[in-house]
Amino acid sequence: MAERKPRKSQQELIIAEASRLFWEKGYAETSMKDIASACGFRPANIYNYFGGKEEILYEILLQEMMEIVSPIKHLKEDEGVDPVTCLRMLVENHVRLTLGEKSRSKLLFDVGLNNLSPARRKKIISLRDNYDQIGIAIIRRGKKAGVFSKEIDEKIAVFSIASIIARSRIWYSPKGKYSVDEIIEFIVQFSLRGLGAGTSAGR
């Protein structure tokens, strides 16, 4: 017989399909029946793996936020690497996760946050704060090193850069004119110039 045994655990399957559907149709517009159908079984079975719909959303957000933060965590206090390289790594990692073909890492970021219970929302937001703090630290070091313009507000700058990346998935198309690498390059350059890096450093 083909396979009765889960090649990957069913929970991963549910997460993957739900993640795709939530992004394609939205959280409220996706029914448990939709998710179950995509996985090849009936709605009731989902409750053997998750407490409910909200829990699925939570697990997706949690997983995706960690995927974004983990690979760049070390940049926060990495005094050795120069800020320009740090920023490039932050952008590249985030864009690749956002536009990558692996449907697993299609973050919803804050799209579905209000569908979460307060406790869970708090947890997700605290993870996002980590991301912000890393970006802020990088920019601050860049200012101190005279690489970025002194009058830049770190917080708004990080929000702005993250906004470009988060929204890139709306206008990006794999069949479109631009490759992921080109988009990364654009956002890196645009951000660096926006921060005042390049020709005139520091001031």
Add this chain to the structure above:
Amino acid sequence: MAERKPRKSQQELIIAEASRLFWEKGYAETSMKDIASACGFRPANIYNYFGGKEEILYEILLQEMMEIVSPIKHLKEDEGVDPVTCLRMLVENHVRLTLGEKSRSKLLFDVGLNNLSPARRKKIISLRDNYDQIGIAIIRRGKKAGVFSKEIDEKIAVFSIASIIARSRIWYSPKGKYSVDEIIEFIVQFSLRGLGAGTSAGR
């Protein structure tokens, strides 16, 4: 006793309340009962003014897109004004509409587009295209005038700037640290630098 007569037409009231609710809770999560309650009457009455829920969403999006595009339409072929000023006007108009306290102009941009019928979605998207075209024209003129960097891709640049603005509503708070004017100033400067307009280039 006070006022039986609509000070403003009921349709405007419905649009205003629905717009606020759609933003706060999302389209699917907002019921006709919610909208009716916010307006002070019963769900059935809404159907005296609108064909249905989707039509309300459409009217909101239509109105908000036009509010964004109309005031800057003339910038597309305005050869007289310098590109830096043009870009500033585009950003300022968009940010004020996005963050302004008038709850009427709280655009959803493309948040609820997939809840629209194909024909209506097409109409809204064509309006958004207008916005993009204006931005592209401005940047192209700037490049020709030697104000912006030649290797900038106009399209991605406009998307990026619009992304920052559209998402600013997520992190902006009226009670927060920054005023709307400060945010405008930041986004304008960040965008101009991103486009390669150095301190020497602008004026």
Add this chain to the structure above:
DNA sequence: AATAAGTGAATGGTCATTCATTAACTAATA
């Protein structure tokens, strides 16, 4: 009287969730 504004009740539909039950598989036992 005639029109406009607003309503209560009903309709058909969908949805998330529960639960008792069956099917499928595993491991231990006789």
Add this chain to the structure above:
DNA sequence: TATTAGTTAATGAATGACCATTCACTTATT
């Protein structure tokens, strides 16, 4: 090896809630 017990995976049916929409009807306004 054959049987059984136990565990996990999956299901069908039912529940209660909510929702958009319709329509005949009442109330208010001109």
